[in-house]
Amino acid sequence: MNSETISKHNDNNFYRVEKFADLEILRYKVTGFEELTLRQKKLLYYLSEAALQGRDILYDQNNRWNLIIRRTLEAIYIYFKGDRDTEEFKNFEIYLKRIWFSNGIHHHYSTDKMMPGFPENYFIKAVKSIEDKYLPLKKGESKESLLENIVPVIFSPMTDAKRVNQTEGEDLITTSAGNYYDGVTQNEVETFYSHVKKKDDPHPISYGLNSRLVKRNGKIYEEIYKIGGLYTEALEKVVYWLEQAKSVAENENQKKSIQKLIDFNRSGNLKEFDEYAILWVNDTNSEIDFINGFTETYGDPLGIKGSWESLVNFKxxxxxxxxxxxxxxxxxxxxxxxxxxxxxxxxxxxxxxxxxxxxxxxxxxxxxxxxxxxxxxxxxxxxxxxxxxxxxxxxxxxxxxxxxxxxxxxxxxxxxxxxxxxxxxxxxxxxxxxxxxxxxxxxxxxxxxxxxxxxxxxxxxxxxxxxxxxxxxxxxxxxxxxxxxxxxxxxxxxxxxxxxxxxxxxxxxxxxxxxxxxxxxxxxxxxxxxxxxxxxxxxxxxxxxxxxxxxxxxxxxxxxxxxxxxxxxxxxxxxxxxxxxxxxxxxxxxxxxxxxxxxxxxxxxxxxxxxxxxxxKGFINPVYIPVYDKNGNISDINVTYKEGYAQQMLRYSKDYSLLPDYNN
Incomplete structure (x- = not known):
């Protein structure tokens, strides 16, 4: 199916933007935003920035090649000088849009790898036509080396075929292409966590929630997501915007909750995450609320590891x-x-x-x-x-x-x-x-x-x-x-x-x-x-x-x-x-x-x-634009709905692409 832009001939089609493959992109209205106080608008804006800073974390969690593949495809999309009206390029564009939607090369719902609708040789020629400076090449790396790494991941049906495998009787870790584990088997994972859990602990932490479990030189250990650890480049920015949000918190309880989340991002200590969760769940008076961090475990076949997510909202x-x-x-x-x-x-x-x-x-x-x-x-x-x-x-x-x-x-x-x-x-x-x-x-x-x-x-x-x-x-x-x-x-x-x-x-x-x-x-x-x-x-x-x-x-x-x-x-x-x-x-x-x-x-x-x-179906986010007075202070926040799907995704990749190409 070619990409289809939805006409705007009635009010319901405000919500409908475009269709491609098995997906439709919608908008949502932030009704009531204009009635919020300036302080509340600023809090929403700062929390929204914190929400967007973690985008690359999820890509990397979903598969270790996602970031380099996405960045290669985006370079082609932006800088390709060939004919953009061919079926090959149209199918290339749909493939990239699907990757944006799924935060990686695997379908967001089925978790099967999405196969491209264009041939391998077309992709190779396209990559070779792009200047080196636009491609995610490591220092001294050639395009041939880049292609050698990613072509099998993109085009081979058997390579990283399933992001989350749930098939009974199979090793759910070694047959899943997610990036929560490296070099370990299902039995090794279950044994590792059975040994670290404290028996009869009435207040157990969420063991393994914020880490990748790896095996290096025969040793199994966790790489912790925290500032100074794994994903530090993104988490530093998340914390920066959480600090701004704390400065305009609605009340003392919310301020304490945000501070504890900052502390957790710095330490990676899951006991502090529980302390944050308790503060957060007890903050029932704030009109503005949010989720930010390693939360749901659906992306891990064993239900241990938390994927990065955020939602900013008001009552x-x-x-x-x-x-x-x-x-x-x-x-x-x-x-x-x-x-x-x-x-x-x-x-x-x-x-x-x-x-x-x-x-x-x-x-x-x-x-x-x-x-x-x-x-x-x-x-x-x-x-x-x-x-x-x-x-x-x-x-x-x-x-x-x-x-x-x-x-x-x-x-x-x-x-x-x-x-x-x-x-x-x-x-x-x-x-x-x-x-x-x-x-x-x-x-x-x-x-x-x-x-x-x-x-x-x-x-x-x-x-x-x-x-x-x-x-x-x-x-x-x-x-x-x-x-x-x-x-x-x-x-x-x-x-x-x-x-x-x-x-x-x-x-x-x-x-x-x-x-x-x-x-x-x-x-x-x-x-x-x-x-x-x-x-x-x-x-x-x-x-x-x-x-x-x-x-x-x-x-x-x-x-x-x-x-x-x-x-x-x-x-x-x-x-x-x-x-x-x-x-x-x-x-x-x-x-x-x-x-x-x-x-x-x-x-x-x-x-x-x-x-x-x-x-x-999925959604384009609204865009929040600060208005500044002559002294450089925010005097208002405007919300707009004009940004298109590809436009938003490319902006996010430009403004919130914080992690290195390789996190292994």
Missing amino acids: NKQASERTQIISENAQWFEDNSPVDQQFKKVKVKGVSAKVITAAILGGDTYPSTPIGINLPNSNWIRQIHGSKSVTIENITEAYDRASQNNGFAEEFIWGENEKELIKKYGFLADNLHTDLHECLGHGSGQLLPGTDPDALKAYGATLEEARADLFALYYIADSRIVELNLLPDEEAYKAEYYKYMMNGLLTQLTRILPGNNLEESHMRNRQLIARWIYEKGMPDKVVELRKKEEKTYVVINDYIKMRKIIGDLLAEIQRIKSTGDFNAGKELVETYAVKVDPVLHREILERYKKLNIAPY
Whole structure:
């Protein structure tokens, strides 16, 4: 597919920028920015700069060749003097845009290596046509040496084929192309961390979160991400902008939180990271908030290493009324959960939730971003101090506005009743599901004493996402939700039930290639839940897959029984997590979450292709421009939305390209 620029003939197309490959680029509005105080605007601006400084870290974490490949491709894109109207160059441009989107050479969702649509000899000639000074050459290195290194990585299907391999029975470390480990096997990694963990520690640090584990001369050790250590060039700039942010912090609690994050970046000490997380989770009064650092572990097949990410945001006060209601009733939801009593929190602490407006996306939240977040990930901090949950409503609004009238509902939804349900309640129910997932789902339950937080290993991420989704699905259908005015009536939840089953059983298959199984944790989670409900409900035909005009559709016959099945699965997954039952978790995931019906898959792909809808979407960031008075002080911050996709990516590569070409 050639790159396609979206015309701007109506307001919804403000959100839509361009399409290429399997991707669509959108914009999001930062509604309410102009109403912030100057101090708040400056805080957002400084935090946004800190967010962008870590961009290269994620590229390097995703694969050790990413930076040098990206910089080589960008040099060709900027300085190539040949014919830019050929199919080869157009396909080259799409390949570079895909790498920008995925922060490297592997697909952002499937983690398969993306193969270029232009021949190897075309690439070699293009590199040789570029002046040496524009290429990422080490001192004394020739173009031939550069090509010898990167051509196999780009063009050989077998070289670094998978960024995150989750295939049962394989060595997940040596077969994954991520750059969190070097020279070690899965067994060596698991042995290393089993030895460094303190037994029966009630407050364990997140071992290995901020390091690369390497083997050099027979010795295994960690290279720590910190100032003076790995990624120092970027982290020094991150800290510089965090210092500026601290100077305009909204209150003393926020100031202390930022200072502790600065301390952690300087020391790399994970105990200080926990201290920062506690300060951050207890800062519930600040309107401006942010994430910055090594956070989620989906990029590591063992779920240990944190990828670099950032999100800067401010509170949507009106929309946050619903999350405040959820937070205030957190104990009721925990007490009435269908899980075994011993796995419930006796006293729910520190559950805070809000709806936010994203102001900048960075690292692993850019360009593709989650619609909700719950942090911190440390189980003991969540149990003692609580957690923060957010729903990013200007992102969900952008998705919703960009998808209107695209033909999807007509193609995949069974009947007029279901279409009307989703039209009437879909956006509201989606957002509430996200609220419940992030605020209560991830924050619910507890590990039994002595249970290792990493006991579920490679299956942990899938099971944790399933646990949170199930909690949300179970409660969105509860009459208590209507009593609390979170949904308008007892029909509204059915929109979410139908969309979830349709996605889990059918339409999410548009995101993988024919013949592939599911590997991404969120996709596995959704299929696990949907397939379990479908199978367990078969005797009563709770959910059916029906044919109409040779097309497969989801039909839900009994929403009440479906909720009961959801509760049963929630109870079982909470038991697995609370007890660290690896074998049961493995069996559940491998049985329901991984395998794909090839015939059904082919049908869904053929139907979806006719709609010309990109299955994946991501975002261009707004641009913040300081206004200075005659004394050189910032007197205002303006926000603009005019920057294009390639324009933004090239600017980021120019202004925030801080790491050396090789980090090995």
